[in-house]
Amino acid sequence: MARRHDLLATSLPLAYAGCGEPAFAGDPLRGEARADVVVIGAGITGASAAFHLAEAGARVRLLEAERVGAGGSGRAFGQVVPYLRTEPARTVSDLGTEAGERLIATAAGTPALVAELVSRHAIACDLDASGLIFAAHSAGGSVVLRERRDVWAARGVALPLLDMEQTLAAIGGGSYRAALVEPRGLSLNPLAYARGLARAASAAGATLHERSRVVDMSSSHGGWRVETTEGRIACDTLVVAAGVAIGGILPELRRRILPFRVHEAATAPLSADALAGILPRQRALTDTRRLPSGVRRTGDGRLVVTLSGPAGGGRAGDLGGGLARLRALFPRLDVTAFAESWSGWVDLAPDQYPRLVEPRPGLFVGYGLSGRGLGLGTALGQALARRALGSRADETSFPGMAGRPPRWLPGSSLAVAAAAASIRRIDAWQARQADAPRLPTSNGPRP
Structure with missing residues (x-):
């Protein structure tokens, strides 16, 4: 059993918090203040927005209710994927050719954007650029990977497709029938990355206030006034x-996103001998299940695993299932318990597209990253900064009202939880039909 499980997300994962960038020390907002732009939320999206605003010369205040990265940003699996949650043809159909292609291109460029920021600001986040591997859990999964290879080949991107023997060598275990290598993908420590972005924003001139929960906001004299638990700040523009x-x-x-709980666990650091042959080429593995399991190696020798678990509510993830997954993939690996496990939340949009909207003049909102927050969150923060600085809505790559953004209906949380449970059963049945190992599924994002 894990020694530490943070079900209520009251503290940050030690596997992330103790490695790389140190915690940021931002004083709470007290008294009266003035800024050009106030950014609410110091996860990856908010920290990226604050950085790009400050870099452009704006006077920026970044408000965070808890600590930098304390939400979903600091609890993510840790891979930067150059895809949306939907395939390109579906995206173009949903959003239209122009808006769809812009968003596809933005997603494809997110690993390069993240890598450039990490390099330029020397962010210590255990970034690994050796790529990602997506494995086929069923015959249908093999078809999905072949189609993805062909789609991106037509776009000028070569994605190697491995046969069963090559897949076994690339993963170091399992019995997947095929796998697709994504050389553009990255893996990193998401909490350290969020902290590094906040540090870069501060170095560029932004002022960060942690433990500054927003209790009220209102438009005032052509601008905005934001009140926190201990202070008030006036600004021209609000993000x-x-x-x-x-x-x-x-x-x-409220109904534009649905909080969706995800669960993960990490082993203690393992020896080089114990890890020999495990994910030797790409440090992060996911598969083609609609709720796939992920396994990732960290720089200090841990294995991070996504767990199956409830989409909401107060129960923990399936630790036994996570251990069974490791044993099925790597039978010689002697791991009998996780060092810790944790839970977090994903802001799931009904159509799974991130959006940038202006619900009121001078108020810009980014939402709906749907499990793609590391890369797309960085790009969305950059786009929010540009809009706050005066760029037009048609100049951003993120859709606003394109495709008529749907809303979740009352009771959707129960429906989504039931659907997730059903999908897990279908994925498990497909794996058995393919004569694959009975690997537990997870709440991780689809590759």
Whole structure:
């Protein structure tokens, strides 16, 4: 059993918090203040927005209710994927050719954007650029990977498709029938990356206030006034990048996202001998299940695993299932318990597209990253900064109202939880039909 499980997300994963960038020390907002732009939320999206605003010369205040990266940003699996949650043809159909292609291109460029920021600001986040591997858990999964290879080949990107023997060598275990290598993908420590972005924003001139929960906001004299638990700040423009907390800040957007709980666990650091041959080429593995399991190697020798678990509520993830997954993939690996496990939340949009909207003049909101927050969150923060600085809505690659953004209906959380449970059963049945190992599924994002 894990020695530490943070079900209520009250503390940060030690596997992430103790490695790389140190915790940021931002004083709470007290008294009266003035800024050009206030950014609410110091996850990856908000920290990216604050950095790009400050770099452009704006006077920026970044408000965070807890600590930098304390939400979903600091609890993510840790891979930067150059895809949306939908395949390109579906995206173009949903959003239209122009808007769809812009968003596809933005997603494809997110690993390069992240890598450039990490390099330029010397962010210590255990970034690994050796690529990602996506494995086929069924015959249908093999078809999905072949189609993805062909789609990206037509776009000028070569994605090697491995046969069963090559897949076994690339993963170091398992019995997947095929795998696709994504050389553009990255893996990293997501909490350290969020902290590094906040440090870069501070170095560029932004002022960060941690433990500054927003309790009220209102338009005032052509600008905005934001009140926190201990202070008040006036600004010309307001940016909200609050993830699953968006509904509490902007009730009119409450049904645009659904909080979806994800679960992960990490082993203690393992020896080089124990890890020999395990994910030797790419440090992060996911598969083609609609709720796939992920396994990732960290720089200090841990294995991070996504767990199956409830999409909401108060129960923990399936630790036994996570251990069974490791044993099935790597039978010689002697791991009998996880060192810790944790839970977090994803801001799931009904159509799974991130959006940038202006619900009121001078108020810009980014939401709906749907499990793609590391890369797309960075790009969304950059786009929010540009809009706050005066760029037009048609100049951003993120859709606003394109495709008529749907809303979640009352009771959707129960429906989504039931659907997730059903999908897990279907994925498990497909794996058995393919004569694959009975690997537990997870709540991780689809590759």
